[in-house]
Amino acid sequence: MKYDYDLLVIGGGAGGLTAAGIGANFGAKTLMVEANKLGGDCTWHGCIPSKTLLHLSKVAQNINEAEKFGYQKSQGLDFSSVMEGVRSKREEVYEEADDPDIYRRMGVDIEFGQALFVDDHTVRIVKDEENRKVSSRYIIIATGSRPMIPSVKGMQEISYHTNETIFELEEQPESLAIIGAGPIGIEMAQAFQRLGTKVTVFDMLPRILSNDDEELAGMLQEYLADEGIDFKLSADVKRLSETSDGNIKIETKINEEPLVWEGGQVLVAAARTANCEGLQLENAGIDRQKNGVNVDDRCRTNKKHIYAVGDVTGRYQFTHMSEHMAKVAVTNALLKIPKKIDQKHVPWSTYTNPELAHVGATEKELQENDISYKTYRFPYDKIDRAITDESTEGLIKVFAKEWNGKILGATIFGKQAGDLISEYALAMRNGITLRNIADTIHPYPTYGLGVRRAADQWYIQSQSTWMVKLIKWVFGYRGTVPDFSNKDRIV
Numbered sequence: 001m002k003y004d005y006d007l008l009v010i011g012g013g014a015g016g017l018t019a020a021g022i023g024a025n026f027g028a029k030t031l032m033v034e035a036n037k038l039g040g041d042c043t044w045h046g047c048i049p050s051k052t053l054l055h056l057s058k059v060a061q062n063i064n065e066a067e068k069f070g071y072q073k074s075q076g077l078d079f080s081s082v083m084e085g086v087r088s089k090r091e092e093v094y095e096e097a098d099d100p101d102i103y104r105r106m107g108v109d110i111e112f113g114q115a116l117f118v119d120d121h122t123v124r125i126v127k128d129e130e131n132r133k134v135s136s137r138y139i140i141i142a143t144g145s146r147p148m149i150p151s152v153k154g155m156q157e158i159s160y161h162t163n164e165t166i167f168e169l170e171e172q173p174e175s176l177a178i179i180g181a182g183p184i185g186i187e188m189a190q191a192f193q194r195l196g197t198k199v200t201v202f203d204m205l206p207r208i209l210s211n212d213d214e215e216l217a218g219m220l221q222e223y224l225a226d227e228g229i230d231f232k233l234s235a236d237v238k239r240l241s242e243t244s245d246g247n248i249k250i251e252t253k254i255n256e257e258p259l260v261w262e263g264g265q266v267l268v269a270a271a272r273t274a275n276c277e278g279l280q281l282e283n284a285g286i287d288r289q290k291n292g293v294n295v296d297d298r299c300r301t302n303k304k305h306i307y308a309v310g311d312v313t314g315r316y317q318f319t320h321m322s323e324h325m326a327k328v329a330v331t332n333a334l335l336k337i338p339k340k341i342d343q344k345h346v347p348w349s350t351y352t353n354p355e356l357a358h359v360g361a362t363e364k365e366l367q368e369n370d371i372s373y374k375t376y377r378f379p380y381d382k383i384d385r386a387i388t389d390e391s392t393e394g395l396i397k398v399f400a401k402e403w404n405g406k407i408l409g410a411t412i413f414g415k416q417a418g419d420l421i422s423e424y425a426l427a428m429r430n431g432i433t434l435r436n437i438a439d440t441i442h443p444y445p446t447y448g449l450g451v452r453r454a455a456d457q458w459y460i461q462s463q464s465t466w467m468v469k470l471i472k473w474v475f476g477y478r479g480t481v482p483d484f485s486n487k488d489r490i491v
């Protein structure tokens with residue numbers, strides 16, 4: 001059968017853009033269909049605006065701290081200018097990376113509208129009053145996700161923000177309640193708190209960032225609390241309502257004790273849900289689960305010529321994983337080269353200041369699976385660059401095999417943790433051990449040297465009294481034998 005296209009990509013976010021670009025680069029006649037604007041959640045409502053706001057809030061904090069050294073501010077914060085700066089940065093990234101003409105020059109055809117499956121090779125593209133059908137040999141679904149709104153009493157009767165609306169604010173809220181202590185909620189909490197808003201974070205769990213290392217997430221929580229963020233954890237949010245003066249009231253129970261918060265704005269950052277509705281997947285016979293389109297480790301649906309990548313699968317909600325899955329899907333579809341999702345080396349980072357990042361197995365997973373490991377730690381207050389930058393808050397933790405230094409997982413709390421974690425991801429994927437890292441020259445003074453210093457601890461903790469005594473005897477050395485009784489010592 002002859003199809004209109006070799007490859008049809010539904011969705012123009014990170015996964016869709018990657019898939020379409022690779023498809024065209026392989027010589028496939030490619031069409032990308034997007035309902036709104038190219039760039040997706042990452043460019044317009046996620047990574048780019050959130051990291052820009054975090055950066056600008058850090059600048060504001062630096063100015064405030066400079067007053068300790070005699071700097072005098074000429075005027076207060078102009079919140080509307082800050083938010084305009086956020087929106088300007090979105091446009092800059094869009095023009096440089098997501099503009100449709102960039103992809104058209106690659107050879108990708110682009111249509112704007114809602115894609116609806118007619119059958120397993122055909123979709124109808126609907127825009128306003130117009131629609132047309134197109135067929136494709138292979139199809140990739142990359143429609144992303146959207147905020148999930150919890151079914152709390154009164155939620156639909158109040159005005160609230162999500163990550164899709166918070167960056168459109170013009171006036172700074174005096175107070176902000178954030179429902180959800182995941183990465184989005186925590187990042188926005190710090191950004192708004194540093195800009196001068198009084199922030200309160202609610203979550204039903206007893207800790208923030210539940211997927212991260214408990215010790216390091218606890219360190220971040222304490223750091224944020226010191227900055228003034230009020231955490232209401234183990235909170236069962238019962239009801240939301242609007243007061244007579246236009247404020248929002250949140251009624252909760254914490255450990256069965258009632259608590260009422262009242263303030264100006266609410267940001268819902270509780271969870272996300274896959275954008276499956278409206279695609280009419282049933283017309284193509286595509287299976288889906290509660291959390292998204294069901295795919296195997298090759299990103300294939302139950303229809304072998306239809307793939308799904310990124311948030312819509314419900315597997316990973318990271319831009320970098322959307323791109324990775326897109327590469328896996330296109331390689332399998334177009335080149336017939338069997339390629340699977342790399343599930344063992346998925347890094348993630350929360351971009352607060354300091355950052356919190358992780359790759360590989362968590363300590364909890366290692367314990368639950370009865371995997372033997374040893375923890376190697378190195379604090380930021382022993383990293384000289386952190387000392388010069390007055391950024392000594394932090395810790396590197398590496399979980400590895402004691403006998404050979406094979407890395408099982410790593411987690412970092414501290415400045416530039418999101419960058420440093422990449423070295424561990426590269427090492428784990430390629431079988432590089434702590435010994436290899438320790439033997440590799442790292443420039444001084446850098447934060448990256450902390451990665452090597454953490455690896456050095458494998459050498460240090462591998463030493464023993466009998467080994468040193470043997471060396472002394474063989475070579476006739478006359479020094480004393482170090483005290484190795486403290487196995488957790490850090491050198």
